[in-house]
Amino acid sequence: MAAPVTLQGIIQDIVDEMRAAPDRGKVATYIPSLAKVDPARFGMAVYTVDGECHAGGDDEVGFSIQSISKVFSLTLALGKAGDQLWERVGREPSGTAFNSIVQLEAERGIPRNPFINAGAIVVTDVNLAGHPPREAIGELVQLVRYLAEDESIAINEEVARSEERTGERNRALAHFMKSYGVLRHAPDLVLGTYFHACAIEMTCRQLAAAGRYLMLDGRHPGGGRTISSIRARRILSLMLTCGHYDASGDIAFRVGIPAKSGVGGGILAIVPGRASIAVWSPGLNANGNSQLGSLALERLAEATGWSLF
Ligand code: DON
16 A cells, blocks of 8 residues: 655655756855855755644755845834835836846836835835834844744844845945935945845744744734734735746746745745745746745645645
8 A cells, every 4th residue: 555645755755856956057146155055955844734844855954045034024014114115115026037127217216016126125124214224134033033933043144244245236226216215214224234134044944934924824823913814915915926026927827826035045935824835945047046946846836736726
């Protein structure tokens, strides 16, 4: 008799396939610190709604969450500004690269959504209100630690400095938006905070743990509410439509699960009411999303039937 298919077995099969995959994409080099990461790495962790964590591969190796931090920054900003946030940032897919500037001039400096770099820079500006940058970034790290129930989560200062030295494109975006009055603080203060948020380092286990509030409709796994149900659903809708930039449609088509990627090669994916998933493989495809991370999510969705569609 064949052994029953378990989630742990599915994850192990995916880890084995990804470990052997010949085409792993290319590690990001525009942030020099990220260029040093070993492209052979692959990790995966899945928290299910019953509180179990199933994981495999390099699930306990820390990586730079990069743009996945935009999910947590948005959560914080919605708590501060509520729906007024949408006066300064849109909620439409951009169809352009994560660091593109092209739409800003035609659209009065208002970024298309909070997950492209320009949008996340505005969200960071909102989170800075009334705080020096050190406090704003501290508040974000505290939120992530609380969500993951793990006080060891921290910023990798070397990655933050590396991006600070090379972040000319983000500087251009910030100054351009400042010229329209969309940013309220000095671009350098906003960018310093933004770069530090991107440099938060987490393992797959920690990231999947931090995503549980979105799996649980806004409730904290320890009890109580982190955000309202409607807010959790709105964040998930943005992850589905904008979480992979100009490949968001492709990921919705192939995987069918709300997910947010980062150029560190991580992806956080949430199956509402069922699972919080983190995958990590540092090699990226042409859209700046993890090549094997996306493939792993496709395999997981096929094997579990977790696509929303
Ligand atoms: O601002 C940047 O370019 C990086 N700190 C984050 C970009 C990113 O993760 C895009 N994701 N795929």
